[in-house]
Amino acid sequence: MIANNTPEISVILPVYNAAPYIVKAVQSILRQSFTNFELLLINDGSTDDTDAIIKAHCLADARVRYISRENKGLITTLNEGIYLSQGRYIARMDADDISEPERLALQYQYLTSHPDVAAVGCAYQLMDEQENIINIRKPPRYNWLIKPLFLFGSPFAHPSMMLNKGLIAQHLHYNDAYQYAEDYELWLRLSLRFKLANLAKPLLKYRVLNTSVSRKYATEQRASAARALAEHLCEQQDAETQFHAQVLMSHAEQSVSTLIKSFCYILKRCRGRVNPLLAFCYLIYFSIT
Numbered sequence: 001m002i003a004n005n006t007p008e009i010s011v012i013l014p015v016y017n018a019a020p021y022i023v024k025a026v027q028s029i030l031r032q033s034f035t036n037f038e039l040l041l042i043n044d045g046s047t048d049d050t051d052a053i054i055k056a057h058c059l060a061d062a063r064v065r066y067i068s069r070e071n072k073g074l075i076t077t078l079n080e081g082i083y084l085s086q087g088r089y090i091a092r093m094d095a096d097d098i099s100e101p102e103r104l105a106l107q108y109q110y111l112t113s114h115p116d117v118a119a120v121g122c123a124y125q126l127m128d129e130q131e132n133i134i135n136i137r138k139p140p141r142y143n144w145l146i147k148p149l150f151l152f153g154s155p156f157a158h159p160s161m162m163l164n165k166g167l168i169a170q171h172l173h174y175n176d177a178y179q180y181a182e183d184y185e186l187w188l189r190l191s192l193r194f195k196l197a198n199l200a201k202p203l204l205k206y207r208v209l210n211t212s213v214s215r216k217y218a219t220e221q222r223a224s225a226a227r228a229l230a231e232h233l234c235e236q237q238d239a240e241t242q243f244h245a246q247v248l249m250s251h252a253e254q255s256v257s258t259l260i261k262s263f264c265y266i267l268k269r270c271r272g273r274v275n276p277l278l279a280f281c282y283l284i285y286f287s288i289t
Helices: 022-030 050-057 074-084 103-113 148-152 165-171 182-191 218-233 239-248 256-270 276-288
Strands: 009-015 037-044 064-069 089-092 117-127 133-137 162-164 195-207
Touching (some): 009 022, 022 037, 022 050, 050 064, 089 103, 103 117, 103 162, 103 195, 117 165, 148 182, 182 195, 182 218
Parallel strands (some): 117 195
């Protein structure tokens, strides 16, 4: 009998100028308790020592597939990884983060036991450049609460995600029309068709850098996210849609009226699945974080 060498999970790890961090990021994947995976390591035209470091320290494991080419940008690189992936599930990873040893196992277990869930993230720890833990983020766990909270931004950390490729099929791609918010647009688009979830256990250490996209291109990111929200959630550009976009871009007036409108929106989107007090608590939480 011929052994089936097809991996269950494809881990997509784009790399651009991540020389100080790439070895630990790769090692955190190769040391996972779940072992049936491939690591798609795509060097997007790095100009520092990333390529030499990867070749010296990251390629001994046969599960690593290394692609090095000219710079094409993050969205193209992510879609290339999806195209090359062989696994039934796709996990995201960033070159400056660290995955906990049980991350793949627990997310795989969740998706295989919840076949109607398209993607699952997790809680995550924030760390600085020296890997000191500075905070912890616990995004909402359940689909009925995740969906309305898209109003406030992404309910997921992009590099924490694992996706059921077989379930979402043709919907699994990043749209280059939403630069700097391509992940938000993907989760939002999936949320209209499938269930989403987060695990309560912190399974990722997320490095906070001054050079990160969310800091360098914060205005552009919010603008792309607001456009995605308006285009995907509402068919008409009515007053409510405009208000949601203003909240997302932090342009809405910080007033009681804004809180009330947002509160009503959450209740409507939850469709009776959450009591008003809980909705209000989450509203306040996302308003101050």
